[in-house]
Amino acid sequence: MEPVLSSSLAPPQYNSQSIINTAEETLQKSGVNAAQTVYKSALLDWVDDVTMGDTIDKEAVRGEIANLWLAYADLNRRSNLFKSATEVYAHAINCPVGGEIGKIWLEYTHFLEERGRPRTAQKLYLRALVGDEGGDGPSVKDAADQNLLWNEFLRMMQSLRKNPDLTLEDLKSAVEHERGSQLDNNMTSIQTEGTNIAAADNKAEQRPAKRSRWDKKTPEQIETLSAGSIDTAASVLFATSKNMPPEVETLWYARDGGSMPCKPEPVLFSASPPKLGDPSGKDLVGIETALKLLQMLTSKTHDGKSLGSALLELCHACWMMTALKEEKDVKAKEALEKKIANDTEALETNLAARASVAGGAIAAVQHANEQERNQFIMQCAVQREQLLAMSAWEFRKLLYSQQILLTSAKLPYFDGPSVDSASITAQARVCSILHSAFYLRARVGEDNHVKMLTKQLESLQKIASTVVKPEPVQQQYPTQFQMQLQQQQQIPYQQPPPNFPLPPPIAPQMFHHPQQGQQMTAYYGHQMH
Numbered sequence: 001m002e003p004v005l006s007s008s009l010a011p012p013q014y015n016s017q018s019i020i021n022t023a024e025e026t027l028q029k030s031g032v033n034a035a036q037t038v039y040k041s042a043l044l045d046w047v048d049d050v051t052m053g054d055t056i057d058k059e060a061v062r063g064e065i066a067n068l069w070l071a072y073a074d075l076n077r078r079s080n081l082f083k084s085a086t087e088v089y090a091h092a093i094n095c096p097v098g099g100e101i102g103k104i105w106l107e108y109t110h111f112l113e114e115r116g117r118p119r120t121a122q123k124l125y126l127r128a129l130v131g132d133e134g135g136d137g138p139s140v141k142d143a144a145d146q147n148l149l150w151n152e153f154l155r156m157m158q159s160l161r162k163n164p165d166l167t168l169e170d171l172k173s174a175v176e177h178e179r180g181s182q183l184d185n186n187m188t189s190i191q192t193e194g195t196n197i198a199a200a201d202n203k204a205e206q207r208p209a210k211r212s213r214w215d216k217k218t219p220e221q222i223e224t225l226s227a228g229s230i231d232t233a234a235s236v237l238f239a240t241s242k243n244m245p246p247e248v249e250t251l252w253y254a255r256d257g258g259s260m261p262c263k264p265e266p267v268l269f270s271a272s273p274p275k276l277g278d279p280s281g282k283d284l285v286g287i288e289t290a291l292k293l294l295q296m297l298t299s300k301t302h303d304g305k306s307l308g309s310a311l312l313e314l315c316h317a318c319w320m321m322t323a324l325k326e327e328k329d330v331k332a333k334e335a336l337e338k339k340i341a342n343d344t345e346a347l348e349t350n351l352a353a354r355a356s357v358a359g360g361a362i363a364a365v366q367h368a369n370e371q372e373r374n375q376f377i378m379q380c381a382v383q384r385e386q387l388l389a390m391s392a393w394e395f396r397k398l399l400y401s402q403q404i405l406l407t408s409a410k411l412p413y414f415d416g417p418s419v420d421s422a423s424i425t426a427q428a429r430v431c432s433i434l435h436s437a438f439y440l441r442a443r444v445g446e447d448n449h450v451k452m453l454t455k456q457l458e459s460l461q462k463i464a465s466t467v468v469k470p471e472p473v474q475q476q477y478p479t480q481f482q483m484q485l486q487q488q489q490q491i492p493y494q495q496p497p498p499n500f501p502l503p504p505p506i507a508p509q510m511f512h513h514p515q516q517g518q519q520m521t522a523y524y525g526h527q528m529h
Contacts, residue, residue, distance in 0.1 A: 011060070014046060016067035023075065032079045039072035041246055050097050058097055066098035070107060082115060093124070093139065102128070102145025106152060118160050125153040130175060244400050244417075251419045252396055260385065261392040264399045264424055268406075268431040269319040271326070273439035280456040281433035285426070287464050289412045293433060294457040296411075298450055308453075309446055312438035314409055318402045319435060325398050329391050336387055340380050347376055403427070 019042045027035035046065050050058050069092035076085035089108040093099050105128040112121040128140045128149050140146055154168050252261070277283065282290035297308035351369040358365035400417045406427075407414040411434075413426040441449040 014061045014064045016064040016071070019068060020071045023071070027075070032075065032081070035075055036072070036084075037246055039068060039075065043068055043072070044245060047095060047097050062097055062101065065095065066092075066101040066104055069095065069098055069104055073107070073111075077111070085111065086115075093128075100139065100141055102140045102142060102149055105140060105145075105149060109152065109156070113156065118156060121156065122153075125149060125156075126175065129153065244397050248400060248417050248419070252393075255419055261389050261396075263392045263395040264419075265421075266425060266428045267322060267395075268399065268402055268424075268428050269315070269322045269435055270432070271323065273436050274432040276433065276436050279436070279440070279452065280460055281429075281436075282460060284429045284433060285412070287460060289430070290433075291457070291460055291464060292412055293430070294453055294460065297437060298453050298457055306446060306450065308437075308450065309441070311409055312434065312441055314405065315431065315434040316438050318405060318431075319438075321398060321402065325395060329394070332387060332391070336383060340383070344376070344380075347373070399424070406431075 019038065023035045023038040026038050043065065046061065046068070050061060050065075069088065073085050073088040073092065076082070076088060089104070089111060092104045093108060098104060105124060109121040109124050112118070112124070129138055129146060131137045131139060138146065140149060150168060150172070154166065154171050157171060158164050158166050256262075280290045280294060284290075285293070296311055299307045301307060351373065355362065355365050355369060396419075403414060403417045407416050411430055413423065413430055418424065418427075437449070437453075440452075444452075
């Protein structure tokens, strides 16, 4: 892999070659997974430094970050991890810092050609050179990079259509003529075989949105949220959920210990809205937190727009993310069970056919069939465990995305990603209140819902004003008494001897009742197994 570019303006801590060298050394010592972690950590840190900081010049480190993306993809390609390489390229072209580098797009398209996916490569060329329909123009802005991509696009089209006479002007004219139409109708003027050369590949990667900068938003910016922008933000975080920071993954590993990973419980948003006896939710989260939520749901902007509606649309988007993930999980489990059922039927048919022609060796054949059947059952169990583990991590990534999104909305109990059970439970209670709120607002309308919440807010404020907070216990004692109490606490307590006769010692035989021992052994043995 050749370096993209190296800027002398880049600060010394952003040296891509040093990271590449470290990753190669880690690959030799600890394997490909550890080397991948080196690239993940560096890319997350560097991109966050540029996009969320105020002191780093994007242009100064753009080439260094692009070098890391290419080296990261090359690592996966050399390790025959082609699916991982595809994911790395997809994230690279959508990187807010290095995504405009033409070299990244060029290597991605070449990789797709090598993998037999030229139609997906065509879509990438179109995105890089003319942009998506209704987008912001070409993804690659540099003129030299565009010329390089156009020439490579022409080469691929000449080879694909077996038409070496196709010129660059013809290609550009066809692209310009078909721009703005659906991808499966693009470039019909240069087709020679009746096949739509720009048909959408059903398995092509959809463009993930660029890295979110929710953590940089201020309360004033929340006022500009709309349903469309919230859905976009939700898709952004869902697409980037695979980039869970290594430190968060480590916390989950520590929580799992040696057991199989499981889905986070409880989920932030359940399938159906919860039944709340009190719409304010004070019985779930307390008066102080309920007051804060009611104030957020009833507040308005300076021009009279409802901030509560924007917040509830945000929560509705998070609920949709959970619903889609649940649906995908159910379909994956059903598909696996269907596959296992078909494989079992085929296996039993083969085993029966083998036994029918065994003749005098029937005993040996039956023994071999039983071994093969047991091995197949073990393989099915492994497949189920792998699916459950993968599903658990997908829901953990979803939780991470939702926590980041709701933290940006300044909701109570949300302070960045967390794997703590108590924190997740508290967050789920807040989300259950908001879930009920956006369900009610959709049924009764915004005006009626706000009126009801306003009355709840006024009532809760009266209750809060009458609640007297107890003073700390230490303030009720004089200073001299506190000193005496502390001195008494420092003296070790000695229990006086009892003034009644002690019972005689129990004979050891009383602890060896055979029937009771068998019952306990059976119980604990059952629990262990």
